[in-house]
Amino acid sequence: MIDFHYAPTPNGWKVAIMLEETGLPYDLKPVSLHDGDQFAPDFLAISPNAKMPAILDHAPAEGYGTAPLPVFESGAILLYLAEKAGRFAPPLTDRRARKELDEWLFWQTGSQGPMGGQLSHYRNYAPEADRDYGFRRYLGEYERTMAVLENRLRERPYILGGAYSIADMQAFPWAFIAKPLGSSLDRFPSVADWRGRLKARPAVRRAIDLMKDRQNRGTGKRTVENDSGTFNQNADRLLAAGRGGTGA
Numbered sequence: 046m047i048d049f050h051y052a053p054t055p056n057g058w059k060v061a062i063m064l065e066e067t068g069l070p071y072d073l074k075p076v077s078l079h080d081g082d083q084f085a086p087d088f089l090a091i092s093p094n095a096k097m098p099a100i101l102d103h104a105p106a107e108g109y110g111t112a113p114l115p116v117f118e119s120g121a122i123l124l125y126l127a128e129k130a131g132r133f134a135p136p137l138t139d140r141r142a143r144k145e146l147d148e149w150l151f152w153q154t155g156s157q158g159p160m161g162g163q164l165s166h167y168r169n170y171a172p173e174a175d176r177d178y179g180f181r182r183y184l185g186e187y188e189r190t191m192a193v194l195e196n197r198l199r200e201r202p203y204i205l206g207g208a209y210s211i212a213d214m215q216a217f218p219w220a221f222i223a224k225p226l227g228s229s230l231d232r233f234p235s236v237a238d239w240r241g242r243l244k245a246r247p248a249v250r251r252a253i254d255l256m257k258d259r260q261n262r263g264t265g266k267r268t269v270e271n272d273s274g275t276f277n278q279n280a281d282r283l284l285a286a287g288r289g290g291t292g293a
């Protein structure tokens with residue numbers, strides 16, 4: 046069984062989609078980010094970056110030994126689950142296709158995700174008076190990444206070509222929420238088409254509906270003004286916790 050440490054956000058959906066697509070059995074472990082669950086010692090032992098998603102696999106894939114296996118960072122989790130399920134990634138022997146998979150997972154982790162995350166911050170959570178410059182800066186950066194995706198999808202149905210893969214699962218959530226981020230997919234028709242095809246998949250629907258009632262939106266929303274523990278972090282809490290995860 047896989048413990049799935051999850052909150053209903055775009056980064057959480059990436060792994061939820063893969064678990065739903067593969068049917069790998071999982072035990073949902075809700076992480077309440079606004080209550081500081083991500084700083085609990087047990088969670089930091091799995092995810093030293095104090096962020097979800099993270100998993101703890103009690104029956105690790107072949108070759109990983111028998112001790113429960115912690116994995117953090119969605120790209121690493123998706124790669125591990127693809128290996129365990131033997132699905133949604135090109136075979137290791139197809140070196141060129143694997144190189145492309147790495148490129149798009151790193152692209153999502155280093156560009157689309159962080160730019161979308163900052164855009165979300167300035168659109169939804171920053172103090173009203175401080176929103177303008179940050180919003181404009183990250184709207185431009187986010188839409189730049191959407192242009193990269195648009196060019197990629199213009200000539201192929203999925204990011205790696207003909208087959209739906211973990212690269213799509215990784216990039217979908219931040220394209221899915223373009224509108225609530227204050228953007229639009231009007232200038233990115235291939236991305237809009239791809240988003241529609243993924244959204245129609247039953248497993249994707251189940252994933253984005255997972256704990257929907259606990260999303261940080263609507264009345265009672267947490268922002269910088271009422272939740273500095275989440276939105277205004279520095280080094281103090283992590284240095285005090287002093288946990289670096291498990292492993293060699």
Ligand SMILES: N[C@@H](CCC(=O)N[C@@H](CS)C(=O)NCC(=O)O)C(=O)O
Nearest residue numbers: 054056078083096097098118119275
């Ligand atoms: N690059 C990470 C990003 C994870 C991430 O930013 N998670 C956020 C929620 S969307 C989180 O756990 N935030 C808690 C915090 O910042 O304290 C991944 O893709 O796994």
